[in-house]
Amino acid sequence: MPSFFTLVRPGGVPADEGVRCGDWTVVGTARLDNREEIRSWSDVSPDTADLALIASAIATRGDSCVRDILGDFAFVAQNTVTHQAIAARDAFGVRPLYYRTKPDELAFSSHAARLAEGTDYDLDYIAEFILSGFDRDHRTPYRGVRAFPPGHVLITRAGDTALKRYWSAAEFQPADHASAEESSAEFRALLERALISNLTGADDCWSQLSGGLDSSSLVSLTETMRRAGRIPHGIAGTVMMVDSLDDESSYARAVVEQYGVRFETITDYWLWQDDGEPPPPNDLPDPLYPMYARNRALCSIVRNAGGRVLFSGVGPDHFVAGNLYFFADWLARGRVLETIRELWRWSVLGKKPFWKYAVDNAIAPLLPSSLRRLAAPRWAQVYDWINPTFARRLGLNDRTAWNRGLNAAPIGHKFAGQGEADIVHLVACIDRGEFENGIEMRCPYLYRPFVEFCLRLPRELRIESATKKVLMREAMKGVLPEVIRERRDKGAISGRTRWAVSREGATIGRMLKSSILAELGCIDIAKVRQAVERARTGDDAVLFAVTRTLALEFWLQVMNQRWAVRGLPTYPAATTLAVAV
Secondary structure: OEEEEEEEOHHHOEOOOOEEEOOEEEEEEEEEOOHHHHHOOOOOOOOOOHHHHHHHHHHHHHHHHHHHOOEEEEEEEEEOOOOOEEEEEOOOOOOOOEEEEEOOEEEEEOOHHHHOOOOOEOHHHHHHHHHHOOOOOOEOOEOOEEEOOOOEEEEEEOOEEEEEEOOOHHHOOOOOOOOHHHHHHHHHHHHHHHHHHHOOOOOOEEEEOOOOHHHHHHHHHHHHHHHOOOOOOOOOEEEEEEOHHHOOHHHHHHHHHHHOOOEEEEEOOOOOOOOOOOOOOOOOOOOOHHHHHHHHHHHHHHHHOOOOEEEOOOOHHHHOOOOOOHHHHHHHOOOHHHHHHHHHHHHHHHOOOHHHHHHHHHHHHHOOHHHHHHHOOHHHOOOOOEOHHHHHHOOHHHOOHHHHHHHHOOOOOHHHHHHHHHHHHHHHHOOOHHHHOOOEEEOHHHOHHHHHHHHOOOHHHOEEOOEEOHHHHHHOOOOOOHHHHOOOOOOOOHHHHHHHHHHOHHHHHHHHHOOHHHHOOOEOHHHHHHHHHHHHOOOHHHHHHHHHHHHHHHHHHHHOOOOOOOOOOOOOOOEEEEEEO
């Protein structure tokens, strides 16, 4: 039986009907970072589209070329003579791709819902989402439909199918030492190259601007290059989500005043806010899905101003900031006194109890999984509103993100192991849903050579003396406003989230009266209500966990039409490609 490959471009635009090159037809989406290198592999014209370049590369080099393709892509290629098929997704999953397998069928799509068969939900996915907000094993809420893993290529040939990893963060281990001065220069050069590659060359690129180090660096460095005449167009405009309960706008305005970029704001949006239109039926759930009104307003600003591309600052928190598990590595290597002295210094600088630092970052990572559960912080435990039978049946005690991340790394390598786990989490942090409606979301920090460089950085150039992103701060001297470059705090949304839980009590009550999660045996409604009350009255340890559970419930009710929606779940018409397998 043939299988069908269905793909659409970012922004909801249908994919090409297939790019032909020799015996190969390729369907998919692509934005390349190394166009000239790929063009050199075969004789094609300079204005060849990115997807056509990939088709040419496949025809010339076969599946071996995938590792050398840099950029954002998801594609499926078919050889019309040999019937061989190749599917691949970029290293960080910027472009979506899903698949479904059956004994005689293999199907791919850019939308998981296209491959779903009714409302048969994957309970393992639901459990993972409640625990951590995403599924690191590439499941989706639709049973049998899986996300194509980032950094992988699938090959079907003569009835055999093989899924192979072509890129892994584990290949790039932190160095013991590196020159701070040389590393700073290379950091900036690579980030400049990433920005140049992601800009369109037209005045249609916008950027999110939060006032934090990451998004501010994108805007500031782009405008620095524009002023120097190195690029024709910089950032056409910026947009910020302002929360008056924790107002960060003064930091963002520092960037705006220094570089004169257009600055738009949306203010005080909240979870489950009614903006006069029903919630959109997003393809997948998201912990911030109830912020659909805010996302809709933000994207409307960009689209109405002629913006086609929106930059995201996602990335540095996952591979530039580092983590504190180097304490566990020191302890495992016998550096006991040094570990104690440094833990004490960090506890003073971070204004946190010494023993909390010691248990969380030095002792617990070295414990067996069964003992580590006892030391887990409240946010990393199995929540009491999860049905105990459901929790036991799915083995949730060993599936919290905190426990699994530490289990995966060998003793003595917890720092690098957590870094690898953070890279896996990246795909869940890329804005989708409304952000795919007429806008192409781009993530300049996910330029692969830049990520690989950062993964090789020694610990002291990532995190030192209770300061995160040490090298980034050094590289942005003279670019970032000093008020941002030197700040050590970070904005929080706990106040607005707690406010929304109180404000939308009736909405939450309505959801829980006909809970789909309860019908599936996943949660205990009485205990969810108790957790909501604790969150409303100031218990931040459960605030985000219970709102994440409610976000999943809300998505399920929208998709099952228990909530008024803006039309039934529909997606742009997409090209299909039949392949015999």
